[in-house]
Structures are given as structure tokens and as C-alpha cells.
Amino acid sequence: MPLIVRDHTWTQNLSTVYISVPLKAVKTANVHIICTDDYLKVSFPPFLFEVFLFASINEEKSEARIGNGAAVFTLQKRRDEMWEQLCTNIDKEKQKQIREQAVLKVQEKAVEKSKTKATRIQQEKKYALETMMKLESEERERIQKRKDEVCARATAELDFWRETQRKTAKGNENQIKEQRTSTHDNKPVPQKIKHANTSPADTALVKTDNTITGQMRSKQKTKDLPAPRSAGCIQISFTPRVFPTALRESRVPEEEEWLKKQAEARRAIDTDLAELDDLTEDERNPDWLKDKGDKLFMAGNFLAAVNAYNLAIKLNRKMPALFSNRAACHLKLRNLHKAIEDSSQALELLTPAVSANASARLKAHVRRGTAFCQLQLYVEGLQDYQKALEMDPHNAALRADTEQIRELIQGSTPRSKDEN
Template identity: 50%
Template sequence: MPITVKDYTWEETETSVFITVPLKGVQARKTDIFSTDKYIKVNYPPYLFEVDLFAPVVDDKSTAQVGNGTVVFKLVKKDPGIWTQLAASDAGDKKAMIEKREKEIEKAQQRAEEQKKAAAERKRQEQKYALREQMRLEEEERRRVENAKKAEREQAMTELETWKQQQVQSEIIKRDENQVKPEKLERRNEVAKEEGQKLPVSAHTAQKIEPAKKKEQTAKSKLSMFDDDDANIPAIRSKGKIEVSFTPRVFPTPVRESKLHEEEEWLKKQTEAMRAAEIDDPNLSEEEKNPLWLKEKGDGFYKSGNVLAAVNAYSQAIRMDSKMPALYSNRAACHLQIRNFHKAAQDSSRALELLTPPVPANAAARCKAHVRRGTSLCQLEMYVEGLMDYEAALKIDPKNETLAQDAERIRQIIQGSTGKNDNDALESLD
């Protein structure tokens, strides 16, 4: 049977109640605390402390701190005022206390179930929002590809129309030249007949020439007229060679008939598959090929202080799966510990690239990535760029007072009101 604790102390103000319960040498991790808006229980076998409060409190704003051999409750009163007593009037009745305890436990279970359902619903809504954002980005990419194809088609049609116009103009020029030639041939044949020479043109060609008009000019004048006109005929164009070069393409289809976006995705997947095949080391176990297992190993190394081993674990996990933003963000934290600020900034940037689209589900990860990149840039004395990352993190988590203080400190360094010696303090920004 548990021993009831009665040597507790309590104090109150208009808005708060402070309760101190001694643990009597029991370890804090063996302490079980349960509380609602009207009931508090602390169970640390063989001792038990429970109280039915005089008035309700705000359970969400109340806190319990375990340490130094005590449990200290800070309760926020729902209705401000002085209680004058901690327990309700019927607290001495054991039967009523047991009923009260069972009722409060049932109420707490119902509230926990409601919170679980609300959290699940909120998670579903966030997933739906993330899916809608992803669909919107894919739709924008599809429209961009369609617009690019449309622009290429329009350009090709424009070039084709231009070529057709050039062909029509060249045909007109050739037709005009052919209309001029029969008149010249007629003059040449007349001159040749008068001088008794053989006709220089074939009979088939001569039949096509219309009968020449009678002219009174002499043969010499006709010859001179013919020579003058012949001198104006342009010379025959010299032969040339046109070289055409084509853009190299992996797929044999023309660009206007290909699906560029799908081809790029296919090539990217093929590259990743080839990379995975290259790192298929027979000496590695199945667990060592699992990026999630490697991530957990890296987390364990980091918490134990072995930062270099954590970097190696994260790097191996990235080789297995380069699409996990947590791997880059955690490796950036490791690089910050060993003061490798350039690589920390690079890994943070890569993590932010993968954390798209920006949705509430990845808000905490994006906030950490911004803070880690901002810290790296400040350590490299790029304070303006670092401040931009801290402001981006504050937009994600505007209630974070630590971020606000660090951002204000960076502003003071930029404005010159704080010396550069304060740069060492930036190591603790993350």
C-alpha cells in the first residue's frame, strides 16, 4: 500500500500556485507525474502524493520541474484570486478521492485521444497542403516546358515562312531572267543571219522565240547592243560548302518531338542507379547500406561527442541516398562543431534546396538549416548574409526569443556598435 506524502509545502499569488513535493531520495526518472485542471498526482513508490485542487487551473500553461530531490509545480489559476487552501473541501474522503482520481484519469484519456485525433488531422492537412504545393510546382514546370515547346514551334514556323518567301522571290527573279533571255537570243540570231553565220541556238530553242520585229538598224549596231547587254549579266556564282553542326542529344528524337522534362528525369534516375551500383560494396552489410540506419549512427556519434565519426556516417548515408535533407542539415551541424564553416554553409544550402515546397511539415527543418547557414556565414564575417538567414528563420518561428536576440546581436555588429570580438559568441547561436 502506498505511503501518502503530507510534508509538502505550497504558496500562492493572485494568479499562480507553487507546490513543492519532496522525493525522499528517489531518482527523478522513477517519478510518475499526472495532472489535470483539478487533480495532481505524483507517484514515486512507495510514496504517493495526490491532491484535488480547490479551484481549476490552466493545465496547458502549468509546469512541473523535477530536480534536487523535489518536484516543483507552478500552476496558473484559471480565475485569479486567493484560495486560502490548496485542496478541495472533500479531500479527506478516500472514497470521493478515488472516484475523483478515476474521473480525472478518464477525462485525461479522452483529452489525449482528442489531441491525438487533432494531431492526426493536422498532419493530414499538412500532407494535403504539401501535396497541393508539389502539384502546383509540377504544373508550373509543365507549363514552362509547354511554353518553351510552343516558342520553339513558333520560331520554326517563322523560319519556315521566311524560307518560303525567299524561295518565292528567287523564283520571281529566275522568271524575269528567263523572260529577258529570248529577246537577246532573237537579236543574236538576226545578226547571225545577216552575216551568213550558223545559228548559235538549237532549233528547238528557236521555235520558242517569237518572230522578231523588223528592224532598220545595221548588224554592227545590233552586235554592239548585244555586247553591251551581255556585259551587264552577273558572273556565275562560285561553289561553296555549308557546314551544319547539331547539338548532341542522348535521345535520337528531335527536340520539338521530345519530352525534355521526362528525359531529364529518366537520365537523373539512371545516374543515381549507376552511382548506387558503384557503391555496392560486398564488404558492407545490409544495415550499412541503409541510409536511415546510417543517419541514426551519425546521430549517436554526434551526441556522444565523436563529431568526425558522425560526419563519416552522414557522408556514407548521402552516398546511398542524396535526397534526404536531414543528412545535409545534420552534417552541417557537425561541420560547425569542427569549425569547417564553408562546408557547413554548403550543406545547409543543399538541405534548403531539398526542403521544397515550404510547408508547415518541414518548417522546423528549414528553420534549423537557415540558422546553421547563418551561423556559418557570421563565422566567416559575412554578417549581412548571415542576418538574412536569421531573419528567414524568424519568419518561420517568430516566437523564438533566442533567435531574435542573436539577430539583434548581428545587427549591432553590422552597425559597428559591437566589436568583432563578439564574433566568438556566435558559436552558440545554433
């Protein structure tokens, strides 16, 4: 049954009503508000504030602000008048009807808000798609323009190269003709006479001329040919499947993910074993490490005790006492979130709940509840203390602490809870 909040305050003027509701150290995310023209409800478990307004308000113009441990409502009146009181006196049947109407109205608003959000998301997706298509079109045009520019430049360079080659070939031909002309001018003996009375010097000269002409033509052909392409070799390797399952029945992504997780687990185990190579025989015993951590805790060396428990947990993660004792060390060191994690881990290992592990579960609940209270999460801390009290109902100190936390939640005690 929820706890009704009665320590609220309210003021008014002709047009506005101001209501302040204390939130009792509750997180803002856990506050739920329902407001209609004649009804206001604020729910923050385990507390509830409900009021049936004296007159109608303008819900659309009203607003709520949550912060600094209070919810402040600014309600705009429908008519400018002074209210005699904040609440109106109506029977339970009428109250039930107003509650149902308020819930229906909130649900309708939620559906309408969901539809509006879906429409807005659809419009945003449409706009994003149009923008993306426009950007892609501009990118294609830019690439095509770049291609055209490169093609035009390459064509111009090719034409220039061809013209240069043509001029070079023409110059070589003219040079060959000039060499032949000069040779014939110096030796005017016709080629036909070579078979009749040709001297050895004339024969050598003709052979030299032919050799020079052939070399120049060969050099010209070599310049016309493009450079040979570079050769390469692509290595392809195929990895056989690990699972001997028919392809139509296999699930390749799940198998690959499983193999990946197995490899990571093996690497983690290898790393942990490598770290444990330098330990002595006693230091490889988790029970010995637990006793050492307990002695360090009793001596007040909490950080060294945490190190001992850490090493023991690496060797054996199935001992709940290691996590529970490390949680006690973290409480002393003010590592409250780590204390909550270790206590929760210890409670997970202490399953099923039997009488043999009741004492260990009680310690874990008390330590986690203490960490919650030191974080000012009194509701969560009260739940752990209540569970511990169920296991040991005759513990006077535990009962007194539970009552103190309950008083803190109800706002009757100003100081904060700090359990050791």
C-alpha cells in the first residue's frame, strides 16, 4: 500500500495555484505525474500524492518542475477567483470515476504523442533520404565532371604525343634521305655496276648505309610501342569449415561468433595463467588467500585485503565469501558502487536460499543495503535491510537500523544513514 504524502504546501492568487510536493530523496526518473483539468496525481513509489482540485484548471497552460528534492506545479485557473481550499470533497464513487477518466485521457495523449512522434520520425527519414539522394546526385555529377576533365586532358596529351611522334618520324626520314643523297653524290656509281666491276670499298659502303637505315627504323618502332604492363600474382587461400554440418542446415554467423568467443576466452585464460606463474604454492590456494585477506581486513589494511581477494577470485570465482568480504573492504574504502556489485555477485552465488547459507546472505544484504544508504538510495537500502531482518527477526540492532531508514524515507529524521 502506498504512503500518502501530506506534507505538501500550496499558495494561490487570482489566476494561478502553486503546489510544492517533497519527493523524499527519490530519483527524478521514478516520478510519474497525471494531471487533468480537475485532478492531479504524483506517484513516486512507495509514496503517492493525490488531489481532486477545488475548481477546473487549464491543463495546457499549466507546468511542472522537478528538482532540488521537490516537484513544483504551476496550475493556471480557468476563472480568475480565489479558491476556498485546494481539494474538493466528493464521494469515493466520484473519485473513482475521475481517476478512470484521467487515466483514459493520459492514455489518449500517449497514443496521440506516439502517432505524432511516428509521423515526425517518418518525415525526418524522408527528409534525410531526399537529402542523401541530392548529395549522391551532386557527388555523381562532380565525379562525372572530373572524369570528363581527366578524359579531355588525356586525349589532349595523346594527340600531342602522336603529333610529336609524327614530327620525329618525318625528321628521321628526311635525315635518312639526306644521308642517301650525300652518299650517292660522293659515289655516283650506279647500283647496277655492283655486279660488274664493284670494288670492295663500294660494297662496304652500301652495307653500312643499309645497316644505319635498319637501326633507325628499329629505333622508331621501339618508340612507338607502349611500355609493357607490370605482372603480379594474387594469393588466394581457403579456410575449411570448422563445423561438419551440412550447409543447408548450418548457421554460419552464429558458428563464427561462437568460435570468436571461444578464442577470446582461451586468450583470457592464457593471460591469467601467465600472471599466476610467479606465485608460490600457498598463493595459488584461494582458501589461503581468503584467510590472508581476512587478517589484513582485521588489521585495517583494506587495500591489501582487496588485492588478496582479487587474486583469490581469479583462482576461484565460485566462492561467495570472497565477493562478500571484498564488498566489506570496498565499503571501508568508500567504493560504494563496487561494494554493491560484489554483494550482488555474492547473492547470486548463494542460491538456492537455504538455512546453511542464511548467515552469508544476511551479511551480503546488509552490506549492499549499507552501500545504497550511503549513496542516499534509501528505498533500495530499506529493501535489503528488510530481507536481512526476515532472516534474523530477533536481531535488535538490525531492527533499529531498519526503522531508522524507514524514518529517513518518511522525512522525519534530518540526518543521513551511514552504516558500517
